[in-house]
Amino acid sequence: MNDITHDLRFSPLAADDETTVGQWLRLLADSAGDVPEAAPPCTADMTGSLRFPPPATKLEDWVVRHDGHGGRVVGALRLALPDGAGVARVDQLLVHPQLRRRGIGRALYERAADIAAGHGRSALAATVVEALPGGPARDPGPAAFAAAMGAERSAVPAGVHQWLDLGAHDPLADGVPAVPEGYSLVTWGTITPDEYAVRVSVLERSLGDESLGDEAFDEEQEVETSYAREFETMRVGRGRRAYHTGVVHDASGRLAGYTSVSKTTGNPEYALQGMTVVHRAHRGHRLGRLLKLANLEYVLRHEPGVRLIETANAEDNDAMIAVNAAMGFVPYDRWVFWAGAVGSGD
Known part of the structure; x- marks a missing residue:
């Protein structure tokens, strides 16, 4: 043309x-x-x-x-x-x-x-949507465009984009699983309570893989300047609402994991399943599944109009993809990373 x-x-x-x-x-x-x-x-x-x-x-x-x-x-x-x-x-x-x-x-x-x-x-990076085998068709144009610009597919694992249609599948049909002994659930809305703000920040930034005994990691942050507070500033400024469920390790009183679902003001039927993270010392108790189901119940109490929930996980995160599949999430497409070099600004 x-x-x-x-x-x-x-x-x-x-x-x-x-x-x-x-x-x-x-x-x-x-x-x-x-x-x-x-x-x-x-x-x-x-x-x-x-x-x-x-x-x-x-x-x-x-x-x-x-x-x-x-x-x-x-x-x-x-x-x-x-x-x-x-x-x-x-x-x-x-x-x-x-x-x-x-x-x-x-x-x-x-x-x-x-x-x-x-x-x-030194480089530009972007995410390109591609079709999954057996999934909905996706325009191949963006990938072709990226290649034409000299970009290359990244070695970073792609993201699997999944949707849950609550009209077709009810993950809560059997209720929320029992909380394992030694743990307790807590919930909060858009703003994280002060007592959890730093811990949420550490869990999110480290994906739960920081050393269990590294108390200094937590103490380096202040509540009001924590990553959680900075993220909330963006979320509130964009008119978004969020719902969180956390799991507390009773013996230590520390937050062992949490999950988040958020939504925009203008789309009452849609929600986004965001971060779900459990500290590595507390894995193996099916806490990720518990958190997601308990939080879904919490969301629907406050947002009964939600019908469609989307999420994404790295395609090598087999454990979380399996949790999502058990809840009824269906893979729709892949988010593939591309990168291309740029010249100097001299």
Whole structure:
């Protein structure tokens, strides 16, 4: 198709530019059919994301307009720049469905590479959705585009994207399993209680693999500056609600694991099953399954309209994928990591 890049104009996407933000939201809505099963874009969540980045991460948001289409936004780029990393992550590279394969995607990628180099990053990384054998068809275009840009598939294990349809399967039909002796369950909402905030941070950042006796790891953090509090700032700023269930080791009084489900303001039927982590010293008691089922019951008490829950796990995380499958989660596609080198910013 015809290349139309000579009429493109790039500009930063600012949260207080209501006209441009509105056009960006329309672009997101028009592109929602790329993954039909996904929740529709939530206005509060997306506009909030312009003001509240993830912890320890700078976001560069850009849009591109085309003079031949009324100067309207026809593409968008979000580049995430985690502190201390050598890689910039492409979280969004989007072209309006009616204007694809006309050079806009390449122009956005080149802009991303320039920004990354300017921030001293040596590579761009991105996640590409691919079909699973026997699963729903997925557009092969994104993977072909990444390869055309010189990127390569990463050796990092892909993520398996799973959905649970509560209308088709009830994981709570047999109730919540009994809590093993020596443990107790606790629940909390969007904001983690002070007594658990640091421990949640340590469990999440280490995936439960830090040394059991390493008390100094906990003491290095303050509650108000912990990762949990930083993440909550983003979550609240984006209008999200969350539900947590934790398991406490009674003898030590320490949080041994927890799980989280969150949801946006605008999609009452959809929820996201997030982190589930159990400290390595407490594995083997089926605490992961217990946490997920107990938390699902907790979620549905407060959000009875939820019908669809999505989650993802690294494809080599056999244990958690098995827990999800037992609950009725069905694999839909794979999230494959790609990376490409960028030039220096000199």
